[in-house]
Amino acid sequence: MPQKLKDKTGPAVSRVMRTPRSVTVEITARCNLRCRYCYFFNNPVVEYRDLPADEWLKFFDELGSLGVMEVILAGGEPFIREDLRLLIDGIVRNRMRFAFLSNGGLISDETATFLAGTGRCDYVQVSVDGSCAEVHDSCRGKGSFDAAIRGIRTLQRHGVGVAVRATIHRSNVHDLENIAHFLLDELGLPDFGTNAAGYMGSCRGNADDVLLNIVERKEAMATLLRLAAKYDGRISANAGPLADGRMWHRMEEARTQNAPAFNNGGHLTACGCTYSKIAVRADGVIIPCSMLAHLELGRINHDSLAEIWNNSPVLNQLRNRHTIPLSGFEFCAGCSYIPYCTGNCPGLAYALTGIVDHPSPDACLRRFLKEGGTIE
Amino acid sequence: MNQTDRPIANSIVVLREEFDDWAVLFNSDTADAVGTNPVGVAVWKLMNGKRSIEDIVSQIRKSFGDVPEAVSKEICTFVNTLADNGFVGLALESK
Ligand code: SF4
Ligand code: SF4
Numbered sequence: 024m025p026q027k028l029k030d031k032t033g034p035a036v037s038r039v040m041r042t043p044r045s046v047t048v049e050i051t052a053r054c055n056l057r058c059r060y061c062y063f064f065n066n067p068v069v070e071y072r073d074l075p076a077d078e079w080l081k082f083f084d085e086l087g088s089l090g091v092m093e094v095i096l097a098g099g100e101p102f103i104r105e106d107l108r109l110l111i112d113g114i115v116r117n118r119m120r121f122a123f124l125s126n127g128g129l130i131s132d133e134t135a136t137f138l139a140g141t142g143r144c145d146y147v148q149v150s151v152d153g154s155c156a157e158v159h160d161s162c163r164g165k166g167s168f169d170a171a172i173r174g175i176r177t178l179q180r181h182g183v184g185v186a187v188r189a190t191i192h193r194s195n196v197h198d199l200e201n202i203a204h205f206l207l208d209e210l211g212l213p214d215f216g217t218n219a220a221g222y223m224g225s226c227r228g229n230a231d232d233v234l235l236n237i238v239e240r241k242e243a244m245a246t247l248l249r250l251a252a253k254y255d256g257r258i259s260a261n262a263g264p265l266a267d268g269r270m271w272h273r274m275e276e277a278r279t280q281n282a283p284a285f286n287n288g289g290h291l292t293a294c295g296c297t298y299s300k301i302a303v304r305a306d307g308v309i310i311p312c313s314m315l316a317h318l319e320l321g322r323i324n325h326d327s328l329a330e331i332w333n334n335s336p337v338l339n340q341l342r343n344r345h346t347i348p349l350s351g352f353e354f355c356a357g358c359s360y361i362p363y364c365t366g367n368c369p370g371l372a373y374a375l376t377g378i379v380d381h382p383s384p385d386a387c388l389r390r391f392l393k394e395g396g397t398i399e
Numbered sequence: 400m401n402q403t404d405r406p407i408a409n410s411i412v413v414l415r416e417e418f419d420d421w422a423v424l425f426n427s428d429t430a431d432a433v434g435t436n437p438v439g440v441a442v443w444k445l446m447n448g449k450r451s452i453e454d455i456v457s458q459i460r461k462s463f464g465d466v467p468e469a470v471s472k473e474i475c476t477f478v479n480t481l482a483d484n485g486f487v488g489l490a491l492e493s494k
Binding site for chain 2: 038039040041042044090092118119120142143145
């Protein structure tokens with residue numbers, strides 16, 4: 024429609040969506056697995072209990088009335104809910120689409136048939152951390168690899184979109200080449216995503232066994248960058264060694280060439296999630312994101328989501344993170360990467376420093392280099 | 400039953416008014432989305448199966464200032480695009 028027409032009622036002028044586009048719902052606090060690096064379990068601020076279906080259905084009605092486009096069903100393990108079909112009916116009835124974050128182990132033919140029949144399932148993301156049971160099961164438990172692959176094949180058979188995420192840790196860092204071959208060549212997936220185990224939840228108690236040390240991190244970065252080139256666009260990352268490797272190469276190149284600051288550089292600009300997304304814990308508490316589960320914004324069916332979305336001081340503070348300069352942090356004092364750095368994920372920053380409005384030490388290039396890392 | 404020339408919005412389509420004047424029409428069955436401006440939003444809201452395109456154009460002229468001559472053609476194109484993508488149908492004649 025022509026842009027020159029003037030609306031007599033006047034436009035909104037904020038970059039924030041008027042309502043969230045996507046809502047992540049931790050639909051259950053139960054899981055059939057106990058992964059050693061799980062970010063979800065062992066978070067002292069979370070009350071691990073499930074809400075009855077009618078609470079979620081009422082909430083989905085609210086989401087529908089706000090024009091939310093997609094509900095991401097997470098957990099725990101979302102397929103563990105016995106009343107899942109009822110919940111999905113509630114999403115479909117409210118003109119929304121949905122997706123799952125799953126370990127894949129509880130997906131039956133009947134479930135896949137049902138998902139396909141709705142026509143509204145964007146994808147089921149299944150975690151696969153190894154090219155074989157020995158590697159995958161090392162962190163996720165015996166039998167979990169076979170179950171995940173069975174789940175993926177079941178979804179494929181029924182034409183439900185599958186996304187795979189590989190979380191990189193000490194036990195699979197030497198298996199990355201095989202993982203890529205297995206997922207892309209053998210399973211025939213169009214692509215897969217990668218991230219890394221982070222210092223959150225259960226991982227805090229297993230950090231020494233799970234988190235990559237500096238040598239492994241270098242290896243993961245180099246291998247993933249090589250594989251991403253080899254498989255041309257079929258391996259992606261928003262976080263973890265591949266994302267860091269790509270970002271840090273750009274930063275190093277810019278620094279050595281004394282290039283102008285990046286558009287988003289020099290401030291805590293990394294996270295834009297709060298402009299279009301929000302999340303809900305299994306106990307019904309509304310939070311900005313699953314990685315910031317301690318920031319309680321309200322409770323479903325007690326507090327208006329629209330009100331929280333538009334007026335929550337906590338959300339607005341997160342949205343204004345991009346105005347905080349890195350030069351003001353003692354942590355960044357004297358760093359020559361400041362014009363090119365975004366400070367990275369606030370969830371990880373909080374997990375490591377106890378402060379949300381802080382750069383994440385995990386994604387700090389200067390620290391990585393100081394500890395012996397290199398950018399090749 | 401015969402079709403009329405009165406467009407009717409597909410009830411499965413969600414209207415999301417976004418920031419900076421923009422809105423999105425989202426078809427949750429197909430995951431297709433069409434971005435539009437405030438005039439498109441007004442047109443969308445007027446497509447109730449009771450108004451012809453001419454009725455809609457004249458309503459838009461009343462609601463917006465500085466309306467150029469070409470608006471009628473632009474609204475026709477917009478409605479046709481939506482119809483091609485299954486966002487809009489034509490109302491049926493009532494008996
Ligand atoms: S990481 Fe996922 S599958 Fe593993 S225990 Fe946590 S919720 Fe369950
Ligand atoms: S010290 Fe680390 S976080 Fe701070 S600007 Fe430098 S690279 Fe970025």
